[in-house]
Amino acid sequence: MSDVKSVAEQRWFLPKSSLGDLVRKLCEQGYTVIAPVRRDGVITILPITEAADIARGVADEQDGGHYRLHDDPEDKYFRYSVGPDGPKRYFFPPRQKLFTMHVAGDRFEMDTVGPEPPKYAFIGVRPCDLAAIAVQDRVFGIASDQSTFRCETETYYQQTRLQSLLIAVNCTRPGGTCFCDSQNTGPEVTEHHLFDVAMTELRGGFVMRVGSDKGRALIDELPVREPNEAELELEELRLIRAREHMGRSLDPQQARDALAKAVEHPRWDEVAERCLSCGNCTMVCPTCFCSTVTDSSDLASNKVTRHRQWESCHTLAFTYVTSGPSRNNTRSRYRQWLRHKLSTWYEQFGSSGCVGCGRCITWCPVGIDLTEEAAIIAADRTLTTTHRSESEVCS
Amino acid sequence: MTDTAKPKLAVYKFSSCDGCQLSLLNLEDELLDLVGAVEIAYFLEARRKTLPPPYDIGLVEGSISTPEEEQRIHQIRRDCKYLVAIGACATSGGIQALRNWARLDDYAEAVYAKPEYLHTLETATPVAAHVFVDFELRGCPVNAQQLLELICAKLIGRKPNIATHSVCIECKRLGYPCVMVSASKPCLGPITNAGCGALCPSCGRACYGCFGPMEQPNIASLGDHLMQDQHVDARGMKRMLRSFNGYLEPFKQASDHYERLES
Amino acid sequence: MITSASNVARAEPICGMDAWLPVPARIEHIDQENFNTYTFRLRIIDDAIRRMYRWAPGQFNMLYVPGVGEAAISISSDPDEPRVLEHTVRVVGSVTRGILDTGVGGVIGLRGPFGVGWPVGNEIEGKDIVMVCGGIGLAPMRPMVYYLMKNRDRYRRVILLFGCRTPEDRIYIEELAEWEADGRIDLLVTVDNASGDWAGPVGVVTNLLRRVKVNANQSAVLVCGPRVLNRAAAWQFLQLHVPRSHVFVSLERNMNCGFGRCGHCQYGAKFVCRDGPVFRFSDIADIFAKEEI
Numbered sequence: 001m002s003d004v005k006s007v008a009e010q011r012w013f014l015p016k017s018s019l020g021d022l023v024r025k026l027c028e029q030g031y032t033v034i035a036p037v038r039r040d041g042v043i044t045i046l047p048i049t050e051a052a053d054i055a056r057g058v059a060d061e062q063d064g065g066h067y068r069l070h071d072d073p074e075d076k077y078f079r080y081s082v083g084p085d086g087p088k089r090y091f092f093p094p095r096q097k098l099f100t101m102h103v104a105g106d107r108f109e110m111d112t113v114g115p116e117p118p119k120y121a122f123i124g125v126r127p128c129d130l131a132a133i134a135v136q137d138r139v140f141g142i143a144s145d146q147s148t149f150r151c152e153t154e155t156y157y158q159q160t161r162l163q164s165l166l167i168a169v170n171c172t173r174p175g176g177t178c179f180c181d182s183q184n185t186g187p188e189v190t191e192h193h194l195f196d197v198a199m200t201e202l203r204g205g206f207v208m209r210v211g212s213d214k215g216r217a218l219i220d221e222l223p224v225r226e227p228n229e230a231e232l233e234l235e236e237l238r239l240i241r242a243r244e245h246m247g248r249s250l251d252p253q254q255a256r257d258a259l260a261k262a263v264e265h266p267r268w269d270e271v272a273e274r275c276l277s278c279g280n281c282t283m284v285c286p287t288c289f290c291s292t293v294t295d296s297s298d299l300a301s302n303k304v305t306r307h308r309q310w311e312s313c314h315t316l317a318f319t320y321v322t323s324g325p326s327r328n329n330t331r332s333r334y335r336q337w338l339r340h341k342l343s344t345w346y347e348q349f350g351s352s353g354c355v356g357c358g359r360c361i362t363w364c365p366v367g368i369d370l371t372e373e374a375a376i377i378a379a380d381r382t383l384t385t386t387h388r389s390e391s392e393v394c395s
Numbered sequence: 396m397t398d399t400a401k402p403k404l405a406v407y408k409f410s411s412c413d414g415c416q417l418s419l420l421n422l423e424d425e426l427l428d429l430v431g432a433v434e435i436a437y438f439l440e441a442r443r444k445t446l447p448p449p450y451d452i453g454l455v456e457g458s459i460s461t462p463e464e465e466q467r468i469h470q471i472r473r474d475c476k477y478l479v480a481i482g483a484c485a486t487s488g489g490i491q492a493l494r495n496w497a498r499l500d501d502y503a504e505a506v507y508a509k510p511e512y513l514h515t516l517e518t519a520t521p522v523a524a525h526v527f528v529d530f531e532l533r534g535c536p537v538n539a540q541q542l543l544e545l546i547c548a549k550l551i552g553r554k555p556n557i558a559t560h561s562v563c564i565e566c567k568r569l570g571y572p573c574v575m576v577s578a579s580k581p582c583l584g585p586i587t588n589a590g591c592g593a594l595c596p597s598c599g600r601a602c603y604g605c606f607g608p609m610e611q612p613n614i615a616s617l618g619d620h621l622m623q624d625q626h627v628d629a630r631g632m633k634r635m636l637r638s639f640n641g642y643l644e645p646f647k648q649a650s651d652h653y654e655r656l657e658s
Numbered sequence: 659m660i661t662s663a664s665n666v667a668r669a670e671p672i673c674g675m676d677a678w679l680p681v682p683a684r685i686e687h688i689d690q691e692n693f694n695t696y697t698f699r700l701r702i703i704d705d706a707i708r709r710m711y712r713w714a715p716g717q718f719n720m721l722y723v724p725g726v727g728e729a730a731i732s733i734s735s736d737p738d739e740p741r742v743l744e745h746t747v748r749v750v751g752s753v754t755r756g757i758l759d760t761g762v763g764g765v766i767g768l769r770g771p772f773g774v775g776w777p778v779g780n781e782i783e784g785k786d787i788v789m790v791c792g793g794i795g796l797a798p799m800r801p802m803v804y805y806l807m808k809n810r811d812r813y814r815r816v817i818l819l820f821g822c823r824t825p826e827d828r829i830y831i832e833e834l835a836e837w838e839a840d841g842r843i844d845l846l847v848t849v850d851n852a853s854g855d856w857a858g859p860v861g862v863v864t865n866l867l868r869r870v871k872v873n874a875n876q877s878a879v880l881v882c883g884p885r886v887l888n889r890a891a892a893w894q895f896l897q898l899h900v901p902r903s904h905v906f907v908s909l910e911r912n913m914n915c916g917f918g919r920c921g922h923c924q925y926g927a928k929f930v931c932r933d934g935p936v937f938r939f940s941d942i943a944d945i946f947a948k949e950e951i
């Protein structure tokens with residue numbers, strides 16, 4: 001191996017038959033290994049114990065409100081794109097205990113403060129999901145580029161994230177609702193992503209590269225060899241081809257600007273006719289972070305528990321105040337979702353809130369497509385930058 | 396705490412199947428704790444002994460379907476400080492409210508040998524159609540955990556954690572594959588109130604809507620989608636909406652709409 | 659961590675290990691303000707935390723009743739007297755009822771202080787200060803009133819306009835009389851509906867503007883009330899040509915976390931809990947007049 005190549009440029013080849021070694025190694029190192037699994041007609045990500053658990057020989061078909069799996073003649077592992085679930089579920093669980101306690105005189109006697117943060121290794125994380133993890137790192141305040149207060153951090157998210165291992169896979173067959181290319185988050189893992197190992201699947205095995213010391217150390221323990229010229233060329237070809245097969249597209253800058261201006265727009269009324277306020281889009285979105293905290297009490301023991309669970313801006317309870325919900329119709333709730341994802345997110349967290357994974361399009365029961373909604377609004381040339389006149393403040 | 400200081404609980408049954416009361420009895424462990432925290436003062440299905448009113452919490456199961464029931468519910472309202480209607484029958488009229496769309500005599504003649512012995516009202520209606528109800532707990536049957544939450548919350552003074560959003564949100568939190576998107580099953584989840592824990596989708600089936608309409612449901616949009624993409628016809632739509640909660644607005648209005656489309 | 663409120667609008671939260679864990683505080687004293695509003699004096703149990711605890715006028719805490727839930731409540735006492743930590747609460751629902759039911763000697767939880775409060779220091783010095791409050795909106799303003807009275811010489815006129823539905827809805831009645839007698843601030847109180855022996859002005863609080871001559875370019879306006887009041891007041895001052903950057907409004911949204919995490923309080927790109935609750939009008943001008951944001 002030539003010394004002039006930096007670690008980032010270096011490539012390894014893991015034969016397909018050795019994928020099991022990877023899984024075994026990770027288990028030995030105490031990781032709970034999470035990988036894509038075929039379950040009840042969808043690809044979902046679940047804990048596995050051997051390579052055979054990973055979905056293989058199956059491809060997906062995705063469109064607005066439509067998802068199907070079918071057997072694929074090419075007996076590969078990663079011919080499908082993202083399913084409804086992403087790693088978010090593991091770092092930021094849908095329902096999580098914050099604490100159980102009881103009042104003992106002047107003290108709050110804490111029984112348990114959340115669960116013990118597990119050590120996860122993910123296999124097959126897509127570039128868009130890597131980008132989404134980075135977005136959530138900023139939201140949950142562990143990214144290095146953001147100053148945070150100690151007491152604004154959450155121990156669970158922070159620890160689970162820091163001790164996790166991310167083995168990404170480049171997308172060679174993007175899904176019908178994917179547009180990571182437009183969002184600059186995929187279909188290929190780049191140096192802008194946070195990852196430990198990234199791989200591209202070829203028929204005989206995986207071309208691998210590393211993105212961290214942890215990843216480098218892992219490679220050393222695997223039966224890898226140097227890839228040959230043909231394998232490297234084939235990898236490149238696959239990745240170029242992938243970019244030409246994005247299911248959707250979006251101009252993020254245009255969407256950002258247009259939505260900033262389009263607080264009022266007739267399109268909101270039209271989409272409200274179709275939107276069910278069901279919340280599916282926010283539940284599947286890998287960057288959505290909203291949550292609600294609730295109390296429960298145990299009749300027998302006087303103990304109280306606080307839980308936090310995923311919440312959606314599509315519900316009425318989300319904005320409830322004594323005088324009623326602040327967003328009391330579907331129009332304003334859809335507007336909040338779309339403007340947050342594609343526009344106001346930049347001001348809050350310095351990036352788009354959308355990584356282009358397409359989940360919200362696929363899993364919307366009525367197939368509402370945010371790229372379409374954003375494009376229609378962005379195409380409206382009547383939008384101007386000027387704020388409404390001050391006299392309207394009294395409206 | 397002495398027994399007399401404990402809040403008194405009363406459970407009443409009207410026209411219904413007992414399913415909701417059974418939900419309460421099936422809670423075994425929690426029921427023991429509950430018995431520790433409240434005095435079960437009136438619950439004919441569970442114990443003979445009754446204590447005189449007033450009661451702190453009254454749970455009413457069943458719809459109001461007979462003249463006697465109409466009388467009785469007013470007395471119960473006077474007896475209970477906090478009155479809760481539990482289950483689809485008590486909150487919407489239930490399955491028996493289907494007769495509200497038909498001529499009662501037709502049903503009676505079809506079902507009973509000597510229909511002249513029946514004393515029923517023309518309609519089966521929810522409790523709230525007769526008296527003020529403090530809380531309505533949906534479901535056919537109710538979710539036992541929700542029932543327990545309602546009682547615990549009342550005892551401690553908390554606003555009960557009982558969501559009014561879609562089943563979909565629960566379904567997704569629990570990580571069930573969407574049967575509508577991945578298998579084209581006509582699911583009522585997107586317009587149905589959460590609370591069941593997405594029971595049907597968890598078994599790969601479409602939601603039947605037993606928890607009734609969610610907050611601000613967009614039935615028209617779901618209907619258009621099901622009719623266009625999943626080949627449900629107007630009659631199918633009407634039938635889906637007119638089940639356990641068919642008599643509850645806005646399911647009622649929407650089912651009437653699809654009935655008109657049928658002809 | 660700061661030591662005095664005199665020149666910052668924000669003190670950093672002091673919660674424990676994890677942002678979600680409340681610290682216990684004892685209710686030491688309760689004053690009834692009116693038929694549904696009470697002022698609670700709290701004492702943080704933990705000595706170290708109590709000694710560190712500071713706040714700026716307009717900041718709030720999440721108060722927690724175990725088993726019942728949390729509510730965002732502004733700190734209503736003087737930041738320069740950190741030993742007296744007070745909250746004035748209107749009992750409207752389960753948590754606020756729970757705080758009252760806990761009673762003197764009982765323990766509740768507290769997380770905070772959160773948010774950015776009223777502008778202080780250079781930002782508004784040398785100006786006329788006009789405060790406009792409606793109902794419970796006087797509670798988050800009270801620390802500001804103390805601050806302005808103490809630093810009176812740095813400001814020109816200091817005006818407080820306070821409106822309530824009826825005379826019975828007023829809070830801090832004795833203190834209002836003291837402020838009036840003191841003379842350092844110009845105080846005007848109005849009610850929507852007079853009752854009893856009310857002899858003061860009747861009408862909405864914005865009507866009081868006619869009675870005070872606002873020196874548009876020289877004024878800073880601080881508004882805190884229900885939404886209708888916020889809108890009407892902001893609009894009237896803008897009409898008088900007070901610059902948008904000199905109008906400050908405190909907003910109310912549903913809140914769960916207090917530190918920009920739960921998403922509930924979003925108002926356009928702002929998190930009201932973290933970027934507010936006090937906003938400079940010019941920062942929210944594009945959405946302030948819009949419905950259902």
Ligand SMILES: Cc1cc2nc3c(=O)[nH]c(=O)nc-3n(C[C@H](O)[C@H](O)[C@H](O)COP(=O)(O)OP(=O)(O)OC[C@H]3O[C@@H](n4cnc5c(N)ncnc54)[C@H](O)[C@@H]3O)c2cc1C
Binds near residue numbers: 323732755
């Ligand atoms: C920044 C800020 C400062 C505030 N300062 C004060 C104050 O100094 N004094 C005071 O009396 N009130 C204040 N409020 C309002 C107070 O938070 C609500 O009255 C309180 O949350 C109602 O809770 P509840 O459980 O008693 O009512 P319920 O109606 O039972 O409310 C249930 C839940 O809904 C949410 N909710 C309801 N109303 C509001 C609301 N108005 N704002 C936010 N969330 C709400 C809360 O999560 C609450 O726990 C403030 C609100 C905010 C946002």
Ligand code: SF4
Binds near residue numbers: 285354355359361
């Ligand atoms: S908004 Fe939609 S496409 Fe964008 S990241 Fe979220 S789910 Fe994916």
Ligand code: SF4
Binds near residue numbers: 288314337924
């Ligand atoms: S889109 Fe809605 S649910 Fe998602 S992060 Fe934004 S406000 Fe929260």
Ligand code: SF4
Binds near residue numbers: 278279281365367
């Ligand atoms: S956009 Fe689609 S998924 Fe999102 S709330 Fe509306 S109907 Fe549901």
Ligand code: SF4
Binds near residue numbers: 365564575582
């Ligand atoms: S299966 Fe039904 S309830 Fe579940 S997400 Fe799909 S439409 Fe909603």
Ligand code: FES
Binds near residue numbers: 912915916923931
């Ligand atoms: S209260 Fe949670 S984000 Fe503001």
